[in-house]
Amino acid sequence: MAFLIIGIAVFMQFNVTNVLISISEATMRSITTVAVNDAIYYTLSDHIRYEDLVSVERDNAGNIRAISSNSFQINRIARDAAYMSQENLKKMSENGIEVPLGAFTGVEAWAGFGPRVNLKIIPISNVECRFVSEFEGAGINQTKHSIYLEIVADISIIMPSKTRNFASLTEVLICESVLVGDVPDTYLQADIFGGKYTLAPNQ
Numbered sequence: 001m002a003f004l005i006i007g008i009a010v011f012m013q014f015n016v017t018n019v020l021i022s023i024s025e026a027t028m029r030s031i032t033t034v035a036v037n038d039a040i041y042y043t044l045s046d047h048i049r050y051e052d053l054v055s056v057e058r059d060n061a062g063n064i065r066a067i068s069s070n071s072f073q074i075n076r077i078a079r080d081a082a083y084m085s086q087e088n089l090k091k092m093s094e095n096g097i098e099v100p101l102g103a104f105t106g107v108e109a110w111a112g113f114g115p116r117v118n119l120k121i122i123p124i125s126n127v128e129c130r131f132v133s134e135f136e137g138a139g140i141n142q143t144k145h146s147i148y149l150e151i152v153a154d155i156s157i158i159m160p161s162k163t164r165n166f167a168s169l170t171e172v173l174i175c176e177s178v179l180v181g182d183v184p185d186t187y188l189q190a191d192i193f194g195g196k197y198t199l200a201p202n203q
Contacts, residue, residue, distance in 0.1 A: 017159065020099065024159075028093065029168055032155060033168065035089045040081055042084055043081045044172075050147070056179065064181050069131075077149065078131065081151060082128065082151070086126075089125045089155075097121060098119075121157055123155060123157055123158075127154075128152045131148070132147075141182065143178070144176060145179055148174060150171050151170045151172075153167065
């Protein structure tokens with residue numbers, strides 16, 4: 001009898017838990033995508049122009065001599081996007097996830113069958129935002145400068161017998177502009193934003 005109980009426990013640990021974790025991760029990835037996209041839409045509801053984020057200085061001949069970023073505006077957008085993403089994730093996951101009853105058999109082929117039951121999970125999320133830029137040739141003496149917002153959501157799904165960690169990356173084009181004139185190589189070969197900006201605290 002003891003061996004039977006141990007066998008069932010081992011089966012639950014390695015089969016059922018793995019199937020439930022896989023379903024939970026897939027569901028949380030979907031929830032994360034929606035939460036982040038909604039946060040970006042809310043944060044960027046006011047149209048952001050290239051000139052709002054970047055200043056371009058030229059010499060008397062019209063050549064570009066310096067490109068500087070508006071750190072206040074960049075930090076505001078990154079902070080708001082990270083905060084809204086985490087708030088959305090918290091609200092959307094607090095009611096748990098719907099799991100087909102077949103998942104509790106531990107057989108992946110049956111995981112999508114049966115009535116759905118609500119499974120309470122403990123998702124812990126941390127969202128980081130940063131701006132990145134990309135320079136690309138757009139013609140003779142022309143360079144296209146694109147600015148993206150990257151949001152990385154680190155998710156931990158905690159269950160009684162196992163924890164799964166994964167990350168979800170969302171990249172959105174914020175604005176772009178075609179720069180006419182020579183662009184110094186130091187800018188073409190580097191990201192003018194440097195690194196990560198203000199992030200929302202862990203939950």
